[in-house]
Amino acid sequence: MLRPKHLARSTPIHSALALFSACSLSGCGGVEREEPSRNAGEARSEQVILLNVSYDPTREFYREFNQAFAEHWTGVTGATVTVEMSHGGAGKQARAVIDGLAADVVTLALAYDIDAIAERAGLLPANWQSRLPHNSAPYTSTIVFLVREGNPKRISDWDDLLKPGVEIITPNPKTSGGARWNYLAAWAFVLKREVSDLSKLGDPGYAADIARAETKARKFVTELFRRVPVLDSGARGSTNTFVQRGIGDVLLAWENEAFLAAEELGPDKFDIIVPSISIRAEPPVTLVDRWAEAHGVREVAEAYLEFLYSPIGQRLAAKHYYRPVYPQHADPEHLKRFPDVELISVDEVFGGWQKAQGVHFADGGIFDRIYTQ
Amino acid sequence: MFRALTARGALATAPSRVVTRERAPVRWLLTGAALAFLGVFLLVPLVAVFAEAFRKGVGAYLASFTDPLALSAIKLTLLVAAIAVPANLTFGLVAAWLVGKYEFKGKSALITLIDLPLAVSPVISGLIFVLLFGLHGALGGWLAQYNIQIIFAAPGIVLATMFVTFPYVAREVIPLMQEQGCEEEEAAISLGAGGWQTFRRVTLPNVKWALLYGVILCNARAMGEFGAVSVVSGHIRGKTNTIPLHVELLYNEYNFVAAFAVASLLVTLALVTLALKTVVEWKSRTAQTEFLPDLHNRETPDEDRTAEHLQDVWQLQGAQ
Numbered sequence: 001m002l003r004p005k006h007l008a009r010s011t012p013i014h015s016a017l018a019l020f021s022a023c024s025l026s027g028c029g030g031v032e033r034e035e036p037s038r039n040a041g042e043a044r045s046e047q048v049i050l051l052n053v054s055y056d057p058t059r060e061f062y063r064e065f066n067q068a069f070a071e072h073w074t075g076v077t078g079a080t081v082t083v084e085m086s087h088g089g090a091g092k093q094a095r096a097v098i099d100g101l102a103a104d105v106v107t108l109a110l111a112y113d114i115d116a117i118a119e120r121a122g123l124l125p126a127n128w129q130s131r132l133p134h135n136s137a138p139y140t141s142t143i144v145f146l147v148r149e150g151n152p153k154r155i156s157d158w159d160d161l162l163k164p165g166v167e168i169i170t171p172n173p174k175t176s177g178g179a180r181w182n183y184l185a186a187w188a189f190v191l192k193r194e195v196s197d198l199s200k201l202g203d204p205g206y207a208a209d210i211a212r213a214e215t216k217a218r219k220f221v222t223e224l225f226r227r228v229p230v231l232d233s234g235a236r237g238s239t240n241t242f243v244q245r246g247i248g249d250v251l252l253a254w255e256n257e258a259f260l261a262a263e264e265l266g267p268d269k270f271d272i273i274v275p276s277i278s279i280r281a282e283p284p285v286t287l288v289d290r291w292a293e294a295h296g297v298r299e300v301a302e303a304y305l306e307f308l309y310s311p312i313g314q315r316l317a318a319k320h321y322y323r324p325v326y327p328q329h330a331d332p333e334h335l336k337r338f339p340d341v342e343l344i345s346v347d348e349v350f351g352g353w354q355k356a357q358g359v360h361f362a363d364g365g366i367f368d369r370i371y372t373q
Numbered sequence: 374m375f376r377a378l379t380a381r382g383a384l385a386t387a388p389s390r391v392v393t394r395e396r397a398p399v400r401w402l403l404t405g406a407a408l409a410f411l412g413v414f415l416l417v418p419l420v421a422v423f424a425e426a427f428r429k430g431v432g433a434y435l436a437s438f439t440d441p442l443a444l445s446a447i448k449l450t451l452l453v454a455a456i457a458v459p460a461n462l463t464f465g466l467v468a469a470w471l472v473g474k475y476e477f478k479g480k481s482a483l484i485t486l487i488d489l490p491l492a493v494s495p496v497i498s499g500l501i502f503v504l505l506f507g508l509h510g511a512l513g514g515w516l517a518q519y520n521i522q523i524i525f526a527a528p529g530i531v532l533a534t535m536f537v538t539f540p541y542v543a544r545e546v547i548p549l550m551q552e553q554g555c556e557e558e559e560a561a562i563s564l565g566a567g568g569w570q571t572f573r574r575v576t577l578p579n580v581k582w583a584l585l586y587g588v589i590l591c592n593a594r595a596m597g598e599f600g601a602v603s604v605v606s607g608h609i610r611g612k613t614n615t616i617p618l619h620v621e622l623l624y625n626e627y628n629f630v631a632a633f634a635v636a637s638l639l640v641t642l643a644l645v646t647l648a649l650k651t652v653v654e655w656k657s658r659t660a661q662t663e664f665l666p667d668l669h670n671r672e673t674p675d676e677d678r679t680a681e682h683l684q685d686v687w688q689l690q691g692a693q
Binding site: 051053056059060084085086087088096098099100101102120121236237240243264265294 | 503506507508509510513517520522524525607608609610611612622624625626627
């Protein structure tokens with residue numbers, strides 16, 4: 001009498017055990033992802049998995065691009081390739097790769113974040129940026145303003161951001177690449193206004209003028225961040241704060257993110273304002289040698305990055321509001337959407353990303369000091 | 374908490390009467406304020422989740438679940454719960470048994486340690502695992518040599534979830550075991566029952582409701598955990614996103630119907646948890662009130678009860 005009862009009771013335990021063992025078999029991520037790619041080297045009909053760790057606003061672009069690449073790769077080699085994506089603030093994503101997120105390729109918001117991966121984790125060579133054309137940036141972008149319909153606060157340029165009563169939305173420069181571009185664009189605007197000719201920046205003859213201009217720039221940026229009620233960790237978080245939660249009067253946004261919000265979320269809710277001057281943002285891409293080799297996918301990962309420069313890659317970039325480096329491949333309809341704006345580069349104003357990061361965004365840098373003031 | 378239940382059980386037998394001396398308007402006002410508060414903070418958000426989920430109709434709602442990303446998030450969440458809950462059931466029971474039935478040095482330190490995951494912010498819980506298993510963590514370099522991924526993969530998510538949900542079972546069972554003491558076990562052993570027999574036929578039946586209650590809470594938290602899992606997940610879509618992370622992802626992609634549809638799964642889970650919790654509380658209360666007279670009047674019923682267990686023991690011995 002006791003036995004059957006005992007048996008009946010143990011059934012759920014057995015099924016739980018079965019589940020448990022099934023879990024431990026499939027649960028080990030490393031083994032699971034290695035299997036298909038190793039086979040891919042031997043027989044081309046197998047499936048290859050790539051992991052692309054990217055920044056926040058590239059979600060829509062890479063969703064379409066990955067599909068196009070998968071078709072292309074199957075056409076060329078017969079193998080099936082699946083590209084897995086991870087998105088977040090660029091700084092946060094770089095941190096995750098440094099901590100061991102095994103990306104085969106990274107496509108981040110700015111060069112410094114990839115430098116950090118090379119420096120701190122040694123997962124790729126320090127000269128990574130020279131491996132692909134155009135500083136490894138297959139598309140560029142810039143920073144524009146997104147305002148509410150009809151531009152009620154009459155914001156037309158950087159100066160207007162400091163008008164009384166204007167609330168600004170931008171992500172946190174510590175974790176977001178887009179936010180660092182926002183910050184540098186504002187800084188560059190003041191320098192340009194003060195010294196008018198940016199070629200003076202490297203000239204010791206104007207040192208006093210430049211020092212004065214930099215003090216003003218610092219004041220400007222300090223004031224700007226004082227008007228930010230919420231610092232999200234990534235660009236997408238900020239867009240949601242502005243669009244969905246309705247906080248703030250102006251969003252400092254990636255051009256592509258602003259277009260996405262304005263054209264796809266509410267054409268009659270937002271206007272894009274292009275300032276007189278902005279920054280030329282180059283979001284770079286590169287192979288993470290250490291993991292691509294460990295997973296045996298170096299060849300396909302390299303082809304993936306090169307495909308970004310192909311006519312199809314360039315056309316898709318323009319479609320998703322990124323400025324292609326080879327505009328001749330893009331649809332002219334798509335190109336028409338990009339406004340003409342004077343774009344200055346990080347190299348000419350800040351002497352490169354390494355320097356800009358050290359002076360402005362490193363621990364104890366200018367951003368830390370102005371934000372805690 | 375079970376002490377409170379016992380007290381309530383005792384009160385329930387007293388005749389009910391109005392215990393307040395406040396005037397009716399004051400009572401109405403206070404009750405109304407409490408209900409309004411509940412409505413605003415619990416009911417409205419609950420309704421809002423379902424309203425948003427069904428905004429584009431049932432078709433769009435159901436389509437949210439056929440998306441392969443949603444399916445993989447649901448699968449991963451079930452997998453994590455299927456590992457974390459049984460593991461914590463075992464560890465929690467063992468810890469409770471140790472703490473409830475034995476006296477040893479450092480016992481209070483152990484109890485504090487069991488509570489630690491409740492006191493630590495989930496973000497820190499996640500970072501602990503990054504520090505341990507990250508590429509530059511204590512074990513990271515060694516793991517990387519063999520290409521073993523712990524964090525930013527399913528094993529890391531399971532570990533973080535287990536850490537965060539560890540106290541739930543133990544916390545429910547410890548007070549009950551402490552209250553019940555060891556008399557029944559001693560009696561069983563003195564009559565010749567083995568260790569495993571005593572545990573299975575005496576200890577376990579006495580705590581089964583508390584245990585179930587702990588498992589329900591543990592499961593709810595395991596499926597709903599966001600913070601710690603977010604830190605160790607790596608957010609690889611279709612692979613290391615659990616249901617809560619998938620909800621955030623959909624929301625960030627302006628896919629509000631799908632975000633709230635998947636969120637409604639978690640809300641349903643919460644409602645089911647609440648219902649189960651109520652049933653278990655009620656069951657355990659009846660079990661407690663049955664047990665209650667034994668404490669006050671230690672003659673016949675208690676002996677009957679022990680005798681019942683011992684009869685089982687003899688029966689078993691006879692069967693062997």
